[in-house]
Amino acid sequence: MASGPVGVFGGTFNPVHLGHLRSAVELVELLGLDYLNLMPCARPPHREAPDCSAEDRARMVELAVRDEPRLRCDRRELRRAGASYSVDSLAELRAELGPGRSLCLVVGFDAVAALDSWHRWRALLDHAHLVVIARPGWQLPAEGDVARWLREHRARDGAALAASPAGRVLVAELRPLDISSTEIRALLAAGRSARFLLPEPVLDYIESHHLYRRGSPAHDNTGNTTG
Numbered sequence: 687m688a689s690g691p692v693g694v695f696g697g698t699f700n701p702v703h704l705g706h707l708r709s710a711v712e713l714v715e716l717l718g719l720d721y722l723n724l725m726p727c728a729r730p731p732h733r734e735a736p737d738c739s740a741e742d743r744a745r746m747v748e749l750a751v752r753d754e755p756r757l758r759c760d761r762r763e764l765r766r767a768g769a770s771y772s773v774d775s776l777a778e779l780r781a782e783l784g785p786g787r788s789l790c791l792v793v794g795f796d797a798v799a800a801l802d803s804w805h806r807w808r809a810l811l812d813h814a815h816l817v818v819i820a821r822p823g824w825q826l827p828a829e830g831d832v833a834r835w836l837r838e839h840r841a842r843d844g845a846a847l848a849a850s851p852a853g854r855v856l857v858a859e860l861r862p863l864d865i866s867s868t869e870i871r872a873l874l875a876a877g878r879s880a881r882f883l884l885p886e887p888v889l890d891y892i893e894s895h896h897l898y899r900r901g902s903p904a905h906d907n908t909g910n911t912t913g
């Protein structure tokens with residue numbers, strides 16, 4: 687049975703794009719992960735409910751990773767009621783993986799900047815390592831609680847993460863791709879092309895489901911049309 691390190695990359699994925707996917711593949715190879723789960727956030731605790739259902743966002747992730755066996759879509763936050771807290775997802779994953787297996791939670795610089803607003807944020811390291819990935823236009827916090835906490839737990843390299851189940855922080859400089867879901871939604875709402883910013887099957891899904899167009903029906907995050 688495989689027992690190498692595994693990863694989980696949470697996101698709103700509204701929609702998933704090549705910035706996420708290229709980072710995911712590079713991380714699998716950099717950290718020697720057996721697989722990396724892309725985990726759509728069903729009910730974001732930290733932002734307005736997306737205007738695209740969690741079901742649509744998860745289906746787009748599934749289409750994006752269809753031909754890359756090292757990447758998987760993890761639907762656990764769609765199955766769980768209430769706010770989608772990352773610490774709860776990590777606790778579930780830890781219970782499934784057992785106590786010894788290395789687990790890495792991937793978070794971009796922009797998300798880490800607000801880490802101290804997350805539910806039980808310090809407990810994240812009880813269940814997993816934190817892999818912080820650079821993102822164009824963002825810096826790591828230089829001072830404050832998060833900056834100190836990141837420094838205290840900093841690992842020298844990926845090997846240190848593979849050697850223990852949880853508790854360390856690695857900062858990874860991957861290929862910078864200045865792509866955001868916000869920009870993609872804006873292009874589509876303006877009737878412009880988003881080609882080559884996200885996988886073609888995801889773009890086909892967006893078109894066939896009339897997502898992100900100006901005037902397209904808004905959805906709540908359970909998948910029900912709200913108006």
Ligand SMILES: Nc1ncnc2c1ncn2[C@@H]1O[C@H](COP(=O)(O)OP(=O)(O)OP(=O)(O)O)[C@@H](O)[C@H]1O
Pocket residue numbers: 696697698699700704705706709792793794795796797819820821822863864865866867868869
């Ligand atoms: N281009 C990128 N390069 C590296 N990391 C990214 C990139 N885009 C998003 N991320 C990271 O992926 C995770 C999920 O991001 P998210 O789904 O919110 O995408 P986004 O492009 O930031 O969306 P939005 O523009 O709607 O905020 C976050 O940890 C974020 O930092």
Ligand SMILES: O=C(O)c1ccc[n+]([C@@H]2O[C@H](COP(=O)([O-])O)[C@@H](O)[C@H]2O)c1
Pocket residue numbers: 695696697698699725727730731732733770771772773797803804805
């Ligand atoms: O657990 C929390 O309190 C929490 C607060 C803010 C963000 N997160 C998670 O951080 C990940 C990235 O968020 P976002 O907004 O950049 O898509 C996503 O998996 C969110 O569920 C988690």
